[in-house]
Amino acid sequence: MSSDNLSVPEWVANLRHPPKPASTTGSIPDPPGYPSMLTKKQAKETKVQPRKQPTPEEMDTLKLKKAWEVALAPVKNLPMTAIMMYMSGNSLQIFSIMMVFMAFKNPIMGIIATNQAFERFESESNKAKIIQAKLAYVAMQMVALAVGIWKVNAMGLLPTTRSDWLAWEAQREPLELAVSAL
Structure with missing residues (x-):
């Protein structure tokens, strides 16, 4: 058996019997909540506190912040x-025509879908403030x-110009x- 231990590489022996972890009493403390150096008993004793539910006022504030993010998104x-x-460019090409189409389609579709964009943020207590965000959203779509x-x-x-409208101008x-070639 002693001949087996001599022929076994050191890494295999370390896998079978891992070395003891280094002491955590060094000069650098462990980060808060880092459980790897805790014993099983200490890990069971340390419980994560559940997050308290936000109050309705806090929820309204968060919803209003998110609504303003949606309202200002078209400007970005x-x-x-x-x-x-x-x-x-300014010439009539397929790329410029597609760009103009998208420049008109996106704001118009955004204006039409204003209520759907804000319905998840709206509640009875913040209805007036959400209307301000909706108006800002429509204004930003108009800028687009x-x-x-x-x-x-x-x-x-x-x-x-006048010549575009009047026949005698x-x-x-x-x-x-441009002249086409044969």
Whole structure:
């Protein structure tokens, strides 16, 4: 048997009989709630306190904060939308047309779905404050819609001159003229 112990590598012996854990009396204390160095008896004695339920006032405050996050979410998308609109150019291409379509579709769908966006936050006690968040949400959707209108105007698709409306006015002269080749 002693010959077996000599031929067994040290790591196998450590697996069979692990070394004692190092003392935790060092200069660095264990983090709070770290149970690995506790004995089983100490772990049973240490119980996690259940989290107390928030009061209705605290819940209303949390719901209102989340409602304002939803209300301001459309503004967070505006810089990226504006950059994409600028980068797509002012000519009529499939990419710029899709960008304009999305610039109009998303705010309109957001305005239509305003009540669904806020119904999970609404309660009887915070109804007036949620209405303020809803109005801010609609205003932010209108700003997003204005970016789409800016793009349509930049593409030259909005009738903004008198010649666009009146038949006897002279039409604008185009800056460039494209002729198809055969």
